Amino acid sequence: xxxxxxxxxxxxxxxxxxxxxxxxxxxxxxxVRVHDLxxxxxxxxxxxxxxxxxxxxxxxxxxxxxxxxxxxxRIDGATVVVPTPAGRPFSQPLARELATRERLVFLCGRxxxxxxxxxxxxxxxxELVEVSLGDxxxxxxxxxxxxxxxxxxxxxxxxxxxxxxxxTESHEAGLLxxxxxxxxxxxxxxxxxxxxxxGDHARIEAWRHSEAERRTTQRRPDLLAPVTLDVPGExxxxxxx
Ligand code: 6GU
Numbered sequence: 711x712x713x714x715x716x717x718x719x720x721x722x723x724x725x726x727x728x729x730x731x732x733x734x735x736x737x738x739x740x741x742v743r744v745h746d747l748x749x750x751x752x753x754x755x756x757x758x759x760x761x762x763x764x765x766x767x768x769x770x771x772x773x774x775x776x777x778x779x780x781x782x783x784r785i786d787g788a789t790v791v792v793p794t795p796a797g798r799p800f801s802q803p804l805a806r807e808l809a810t811r812e813r814l815v816f817l818c819g820r821x822x823x824x825x826x827x828x829x830x831x832x833x834x835x836x837e838l839v840e841v842s843l844g845d846x847x848x849x850x851x852x853x854x855x856x857x858x859x860x861x862x863x864x865x866x867x868x869x870x871x872x873x874x875x876x877x878t879e880s881h882e883a884g885l886l887x888x889x890x891x892x893x894x895x896x897x898x899x900x901x902x903x904x905x906x907x908x909g910d911h912a913r914i915e916a917w918r919h920s921e922a923e924r925r926t927t928q929r930r931p932d933l934l935a936p937v938t939l940d941v942p943g944e945x946x947x948x949x950x951x
Contacts, residue, residue, distance in 0.1 A: 711811070711866060714788075715744045715855060716779055717818040718758055722852040726859065734863045750779040759821050768822035776817065776828045780835075788813040789837040792829065793854030795847055797840030800858060802881040804841065808858070809865040811837075816858075818851035886930060888921035 713731075715723050723744045726732070734740045748756040759769035780790075789811040798804065808814060815836070817824065832838050843854045864870060891902040905917045926933050 711739065711809075711863075712741045712788075712813040713743070713859065714783055714813070714815040715742075715818060715852075716747050716776070716783075716816065717744065717850075717852055717855075718747045718820055719818075719850070719852055720744045720746045722850075723818075723856065725856055730860055731863050734866065734869055737868070739866050739869055740863060745779065745783070747775060747779060750775045750782070762822065766822075770822055771819055771824045771828075773825040773828050773831075776824065777831065780815075780828075780832065783815060785815050785832065785836045787836065788815050789839060790815045790817060790832045791855070791858060792817045792819070792824070792832075792838065792840045793843070793848075793851035793858065794819065794823065794840050795842050795845070797842040800841050800843050800861070802861070804839075805858070805861040806865060808839070808862045814859075814862070816851070816855040818855055820850040881933075883922070884933060884935070885922040886925045886933070888918040888925065 713726075715726070717723060726742050726744065727735070731740060731742060735742055747758055751757055758771055758775050760772050762768065762770045789808065791808070791814050793816070817828070817832075829838060829840070841854070841858060843857060848854060891906060895902045895907060903917070905913055908914065
């Protein structure tokens, strides 16, 4: 997978050379390129923003600079990811979808946002995906791009050494994970649940599953999607009682 990042703070993306993406790059699974957006500015101050039409606070990222950068990067046919609080909520299914693409190009905005015409233009040349990490505000797209990258890259075929850890973990199963323990069996008055010391793998699996369900019910009931049954001959479904 080829990964491009356009940012006015390329140093913010330095972690891409470390840990997980660094490992994937070393294995030849990804080809990472970080670009300084200001390289495509023309004036001596390398300006990338301007005041908003219609007035209001803050600055807007100018279309021409992104336009020339996207031309040089030849984004045609790529998937362009724009981190923004106005985007599609990021999720494990969306990470899985992005992991199937050959090339992701991240546009990291700062200030109040990117001129809408950049996004409209991108949509005519590439697959545009605006993504939000959640209902809170970050100062720019860089940290979000890192998070999205980490979620996607670890799903690439050949990345994970232990394929099991992908399917049993949180969210892949639609449930939060059960709590985990390691030695010692007793620590500061807190004991490991005895079932985990029993050696009975069927009982351990059953315990883990019920703990996962209990935790999910308590902390994230929204993850327990309602089951809808289509009963033949009835118009409604499971909601009809
Ligand atoms: Cl993806 N980007 C920015 N800039 N802010 C955010 C976000 C993304 N998700 C939540 N807040």
